[in-house]
Amino acid sequence: MPAPAIVWFRRDLRLTDLPTLLAARDRSTHALAVFVLDDALLRPSGTPRTGFLAGCLRALDADLDGRLLLVRGDPVEAIPRLARAIGADSVHVSADFGPYGRQRDEVVETEMAASGIPLVRTGSPYAVTPGRISTKAGTPYKVFTSYRRAWLEHGWRSPAATTVDTLAWLDPAELPPLAGSLRCSAPGALPDVGNKRDDPALPPPGEAAALRRWRTFRDERFSGYDVHRDRPDRDATTRLSPYLKFGCIHPRTVLHDLRDSAGPAASVLRSELAWRDFYADVLFHRPDTARRNYNARFDAMRYDAGPDAEAAFDAWRAGRTGYPIVDAGMRQLLGEGWMHNRVRMITASFLTKDLHLPWWRGARHFMKHLVDGDLASNQHGWQWTAGCGTDAAPYFRVFNPVTQGERFDPDGDYVRRWVPELRHVGGKAVHRPWARGAAAPLFAVNGPVSADGPVSTGATGYADTSVYPPPIVDHAEERVVALARFGELG
Ligand SMILES: Cc1cc2nc3c(=O)[nH]c(=O)nc-3n(C[C@H](O)[C@H](O)[C@H](O)COP(=O)(O)OP(=O)(O)OC[C@H]3O[C@@H](n4cnc5c(N)ncnc54)[C@H](O)[C@@H]3O)c2cc1C
CATH class of the missing domain: 3.40.50.620 (HUPs)
Known part of the structure; x- marks a missing residue:
């Protein structure tokens, strides 16, 4: 043999x-x-x-x-x-x-x-391998739209015809005794690797589940993808990200299925997969950007620090900022290990531009909790939102968490799903809970909140999880602060 x-x-x-x-x-x-x-x-x-x-x-x-x-x-x-x-x-x-x-x-x-x-x-795990395409000058692409054009021109291979029978598989039980300290176990056991009973609701794992998810989406919801993909209240995106992360499905399989589709849904989905490849390409050329600003100008950015900043960070992590769409997103992250893309942008913008905290702190929290946590997409999604990444997302584009909520969760269903304290508020009024009756005062965070779940006991106010907290900051004021600090960067 x-x-x-x-x-x-x-x-x-x-x-x-x-x-x-x-x-x-x-x-x-x-x-x-x-x-x-x-x-x-x-x-x-x-x-x-x-x-x-x-x-x-x-x-x-x-x-x-x-x-x-x-x-x-x-x-x-x-x-x-x-x-x-x-x-x-x-x-x-x-x-x-x-x-x-x-x-x-x-x-x-x-x-x-x-x-x-x-x-x-x-x-590789990508449709177009990182480093494969470059500008005419031979340099890496720095702007997504040019990268995407080159990516579409380059194209990708057809899916490889493989199955379990492509090779005969050795039975590990019949191997010669393996050298001393190799600690081997059967996957059925997987002793220390997660899956505790209190885990968030995870998607069904594995290749068959990935293919099922993709085919169901393709056959039942795909045609509205371009129109509804920004709506966190709907199940309108593929939710393939955890499967793509671990390669339970390859993007090539999806792109191949789209080969005869010229409509807007296919075009937008191809674009999203191009973003994934683009960020992998950026990280390949600039591995330092896993930790550092892509745009070094931002190295001089002033951030908040001290007890108030820490309390604000805790409130953000726990979904207790008093801004309903932000809190819904942060709780979805803790509850499902996943967050809708639009809400990832809103919550990231809130951390960096309303709370004036560094993007990498938020990125680390996301990486800990996301089931699809991927270094390239996460760090660069954060850097894009913070304004220090590729594509020069203008720093002055500060997401307004209230109008974003009203626009993308127009009936308030997403917020009510994740913020039970607001379930009694109907329609889109849920995005401005302080507008109901007497205006709630704005004040700094000073109550105990937990990043790992709701605080079970608490005396009053926002530490009491049955009461929805008032906003921890005034968005209009913090926007001005964010722009002023951006102005200092020279
Ligand atoms: C702050 C921030 C952090 C993020 N962190 C991650 C992360 O850790 N892992 C991750 O896979 N995605 C990340 N994204 C990108 C995006 O939010 C998710 O890929 C998407 O929400 C996954 O849901 P879906 O599979 O239903 O997406 P769909 O809309 O169905 O898109 C299909 C696939 O395209 C890719 N894709 C879509 N949007 C993006 C994007 N903006 N950047 C890169 N790839 C994209 C993903 O692989 C996704 O599964 C982040 C975005 C932001 C703004």
Whole structure:
């Protein structure tokens, strides 16, 4: 029997449309399927993402008829050891373009080269691989619209014809005893990886669920996507983001299904997928922007600090700012591990421009709670909203949380779903609860709030979660402050 290949799964937890499998089959008839639980990636993930990942791994294991080997440890050590232990011909991955993944793969590659085992990268989690397209001058794109034009011209491959039967899968139970400290377990067990009983409602995990979600959306709701996608009160977007994050479905599959659709819904959905590729491309060229401003001019921005700023941050995280659309969004994040795109923009704008706090604090909170938390899309979604990112979203575009709510949640249903204290307020009046009766005073936050859920006890006011808090800041005033600080940047 020829030496087996290893298929090292990472952000590609599926078996259809997976070019990696074809590359492995070119070298071998059989392969070992491996996933490494890497603490460096698990640590910043909250329970929604690790819980969803655990579910996706179980689904992949079931699709592989129980033949997914799960290893806990540092991949830099685990993969080369495993490859040597089973006498692997080669290790196959879909390329990672994030700052951490790229570096990790280079070290794994070097480590295995000493044993003559190549790391073979085939495909990526994107329709157009980061770094593939550039301007005529050979520089990376800095503006989305030009990137999208080039992206559409470049196009993408058709889905790869793969299934579970593309390779014969080795049974991990029949492997020779694996070297000492490799901690292996069956995905069914997944002891420390989320999925606690108090987890938020997660989408059903795995490839079959991803395909089901996409096909149902395509067949039942797709035609109104361009018109309704900005409405958080409706189920009007694909909700594919968690599946795309873990590669339960590849964007190529979606784009292929859209190939004969010329209408506005298809055009807008293609654009959204282009944003995903664009941000991955930006992060590929500027890995520093995972932590730093894309536009260095913003390094001089003044932020609020001190106890009031911390209390405001806590109120924002807990969904207790007194601005209903902001609070609904922040509670949806805690409740579902997901937030509608329009509301991500509104809540991010509120943190950076109404509370004058740095974007990376909000981005870290999102990354902890989002089931689709993705470094490129999240950090650059935040930077775009804060005004320091690509496309020079003008800093003076400060989202008004009240008019945004009235426009995009016109009947108030989204707010009432997530803010039970306001369920008695009908229609769009829910976006201005202070306008009912005597005007509530504006005051600074000084009550205990929790970022991890409602405060269960509390004496009065906004610490009492049965009472909806008055606004913690005056939007009109803070807008002026935000613009003044922007003006200081020179
Ligand atoms: C502050 C902020 C943080 C964000 N953080 C993330 C994140 O961590 N992970 C993430 O996947 N998306 C992030 N986004 C982008 C966007 O909000 C989500 O992709 C979208 O809400 C997911 O819902 P959907 O799958 O129903 O989207 P749909 O409208 O159905 O779009 C289809 C797909 O296109 C991609 N897409 C859509 N909009 C964007 C966008 N603006 N940027 C990049 N890709 C996009 C996503 O992969 C999405 O699944 C963020 C946006 C903002 C403003």
